[in-house]
Amino acid sequence: MRGTTIWILFAALVLLATAVPASAHSPTTVAITEDGFSPDHVTVHVGDSVTWITRGVAGHWPASDMHPTHTAYPGSSINKCITDEKKDILDSCVGLKGGESYTFTFSQAGKWGLHDHLYPGNTMTVEVVGEEKVDVFKNLIDAVTAYLSSIGKSGPTSDEFRALDYTVQKSTFKTMAARDPAGAWKFLTGTFIIDGQVKENPHELAHVAGKALYKAKGIDGIGVCDPAFAFGCYHGVTEQMLLERGSEGVPEIESTCMRLFPNEEALIASCIHGTGHGLLTWESLDVGSALKDCDALGERHRSYCYDGVFMENSFSAPARDDWTLCESVDERYDAECAKYHVYGMGARVGWDPSAMAASCEEAPRQALRDGCFTGLGFYSANAARGDFNGITNACGTAQSEDGKSTCITSAAVEVIFQEYAGWPATSVNLCGSLAEGLKNECLARTTAIVADYKRGVTNTPEIDRIKSMTNLEEQGKIYLQLIERVGPVEAQEQLFHSGLPFTGQTHLLNHVVGEYLYEKHGAQGLVYCKEYFLASCYHGFVIDAIGFKGIDGMDEIMAECNKYGLSVSAQCSHAMGHGFLAWNGYANIPDALKMCNEMTSRVEGFPSFNCRDGVFMENIWGIHAGAPSDERWVKEGDNFYPCDDPRLSYADLDGCWANQPSLIYQSNGGDIAAVGQECLKVENPAYQKICFNALARQIHPLTKGDPAAAFSMCGLLPSEWTDHCLSTIATSDFSVGGRAMSFDICSNVKDKPQCYTGLFGAMSVYARTPQEYESFCAYVTEDSWKQACLNRTATVTTVALAK
Incomplete structure (x- = not known):
């Protein structure tokens, strides 16, 4: 005392x-x-x-x-x-x-x-x-x-600090933060988060810490922050950055978040969410301008920023009790706007949950209604501070069953996110209060949030079983069970975040969800595919579609694929090659190639090489049939067949040589050096390069994401092709979703221009906007090459607009 x-x-x-x-x-x-x-x-x-x-x-x-x-x-x-x-x-x-x-x-x-x-x-x-x-x-x-x-x-103890009047707390903490911002943030979280549970929410003090961190460390100060106290530290960093640099600094926030939290999408989301809060205050509570500022971020991350804008608006703007705001903005903001409509309504009705639920029921369109009940669950979890009875009482005021279940599921997720006392049992009990099908959906959501935010709980049982297996067919059966239980979108998220390596087998496993989507939804099911594992969902989708309709159904499929840019349309074309061979029969490669050529004339800009590549890959592996066909074009002892078959035209040979190293690798018992010597025998320089390129892609999954393994295996090739091998692996790893390995290789390879040029090219294909491309550049650790990366942004602008 x-x-x-x-x-x-x-x-x-x-x-x-x-x-x-x-x-x-x-x-x-x-x-x-x-x-x-x-x-x-x-x-x-x-x-x-x-x-x-x-x-x-x-x-x-x-x-x-x-x-x-x-x-x-x-x-x-x-x-x-x-x-x-x-x-x-x-x-x-x-x-x-x-x-x-x-x-x-x-x-x-x-x-x-x-x-x-x-x-x-x-x-x-x-x-x-x-x-x-x-x-x-x-x-x-x-x-x-x-x-x-x-x-x-020394400063006050945590007990002493909590006992201070709030005004005194502020003045004391400002002094602490100015002296040692990182230490002050650690003190704040240690003072108000006890035994893993949030006791109070000193959001303004978290702002103070964030501002001090930016002044001391620049934008990198955001790496000290975490989502505690409603993202207040993130808000403070972005707040100070906006004060000093304006909204032009927004892309740097994104690239910094991605660099500080590589492959941690949940932490990137939290990091960028705070930007939305800061942008709304920077724009003097002009929601439209703040949302426009969010569009400077890569498309993948904009929704996190939108969410921050609408959350800050719910806190900062005078409360509304109607749907005017959500009806005044584009429908693409429905989910985020409706989620925080609840707070404006609550402030107007004295936080009466029944009145808030009634407003959700009266939403002018279904997307707003769903988002509103999600927001009611979000509010209920925080208002009850994670108490089961408080949450169920609030969500129970909804008149519709789907409204109640959406509210309960959202609350279960929020209880975990905020780490309220007893969150493991509370979240399970909340999900358990729902009907069987809805309960499983709720449990899938909570399991995913636990894994994404590292709350200490393992993968779902299906994912654990998949990871314990090596047989692809058995893995596929379990994956289908997961898809049917939690839905195709959530299943893809769980597989992507499961820790499974980005290899060919994982790619093939994810074909299952594409097959499921086509059989359930037809061409419109493509919208549910994610680009994970080298767009493997699209592969499974297209291959299955060809099995049902042949080439006549492909115009509609390509129209859907083209909506998502070259990275997706190329994969759809590749998948068509697989399907065309299976459709014509494995003995009829020329007929399958003719279908690829026909698609070139039917669809403007059709990526024909990818289709030919798919035909020859299907010849080797028999993906559509589930096993290599007895009719495939393979001759034991002839490492150049079928690329030397006279029935193939010269224009088709690029696709053949892109896959031939796989056959040579098999016939030589996995001897990488021997395959390299066979590629040296290819006389045509263009096809020789394709052969070594394909060999590198064969090596890529063998590295299991280890750059040292890549250097070792590529070192088995003729010395003049070693750097080409490494550069190809760097590009391949980026294309299937990897990040760290790609940039690690390029920073250590001898021929850096070759490596970075290929990698930057892949980045420009997969980036949906110039801003997203710049966020990829943040992974480059060498200053001169990072600048070279950024200098290509203008080129990406043209490509992005063409998409």
Whole structure:
């Protein structure tokens, strides 16, 4: 207790030392800039006025604590900004542009905290006293002075800090963060997260830590943060970056998040989510402008940013009780907008869950309705702080069964994400309260979130069984069970995050989901495919479609594939090659190749090489049939057959040589060096290069993601082809979703130009936007090559627009 008293008194002395005294009724002016309030502490009397004036370009919004409700000063609330009571609250209710001001007259004595609503990490205190209290401050100074000798140089303990008044906490923590931002963040999480459970949510203090981290480390400071306290640390970093650099720095946030959290999509999502919060405040709560800023991110990550925009809007803008906002923005934002509509509605109806649920039922379209019930579950989990009964009571107010189940499932996920007390049992019990089919879907969702955020629970039973097997056919049976239980989209996510290597076998395993989608949905099922494992879902989908309809069904399929860019259309074309051979019979390779040529004339821009490549790959492996055919074109002892068969035209031989090393590898018992010597015998220089390229692709899965293995195996080839082998593996690994190995190889290979040129080319194909391409460049560790990567962005712009 004595230590607590010391810290309270010490913090008070600091405040007094920096306070600006004012005589009764004298004007007091506070400037607001990107650096915060100046001064950040003033002392006035009851009846005095304080004027805040914005300096600089960015807008600022002075308001009472706490962020974002503004209810600390008696009678204040952000929700009164749209009422006649606006004039009576400590809240400018709008962002003030440069030179604009806001004045408030204080009628209540006390110590009142304020913050900049647009940049919550910027805070100040107004001390309001009566005449009779002046001597109290002198006595306080004397008391603090007497204690100074007993105060050491270390900060308060966690117990002492939690006991402080919030205004004192802020001033104390700002000092700690300025001195050691990383240490301050560690202290904050250790103080308010006890035994893995969040006890309080000091979101504004997390902003303070983030701002200090950016000032100390730049954008890399975001690597110190984590999602605790509603992403407050992330918000603070992006908030400070936006203050210093504006929205032009947004792509750098994405690339930094990807670099700091490679192959950790959940952490990347949390990292980028905070950007959405910061962008809305930067744009002075203009939702449309903030969403447009989010579009500077790669397409894959934009939804995380959108989510942050709408979450911040639900906290920061005056509450609405209708669907006006969601109806005013594009339907692609439905899920995120509806999720946080719940909060605006809740603020208007006193957080009555039945009224909030009723609003969800009345949503103007189904996507908004689903998103709204998801938001109700999100709200219920946090309002009940993870309590099972509180959640089920709130979700139970929904009148429809699907509304209740969506709410419960969303709450189960949020309980895990926030790590509320007893989350493992609570999440299982929440899912268990649903009907059988819905229960399994809920459990699949919670299992995925546990794995993505490393909450300590293993994969689903199906994934564990798949990982314990080596037989592809048996793996496929178990994978189909998972698809039927959790749905095709969730099953792909689980397989992608399972830890299975990015190899040919995993690629073939994921064909199963494509087959399932075509048989269940027809051509429209393609939309549910993910590009994971070298677009293997698309392969399975197209191969299965050919089995049902032949070439006549392929125009419709290619129209769907072309919607998703060259990376997908090329894989669809490749899959057609597989299917065309199976359709014509394995003895009829020329007929299958004719179908590839026919598609070239039927579909503009058809990637014909990929189709030919698929024909010859099917000849070797018999993927469609499930095993190599007895009729395949193979001659024992002839390593160049069928590429030397006169029935093949010269134009078809590129596809043949792209697969021939697989046959040579088999016939030589897996002797890589022997295959290399056979490729040397190919006289045509173009086909010799294709042969070594294909051999490298044969080696790639054998490396199991280990760069050292790649260098060792490629070293078995003739020396003039070693670097070509390594460069091809780097490109192949990137194409199937790998990242670290690709860039590791290029940073260590001798022929860096060859390696990086090929890798940058693959990046330009798989990047949907120039911004996404730039985010890939963040993986390049060598400064000169990183710049070379970025210099190609203009080229990507043309390709991206053509898609």
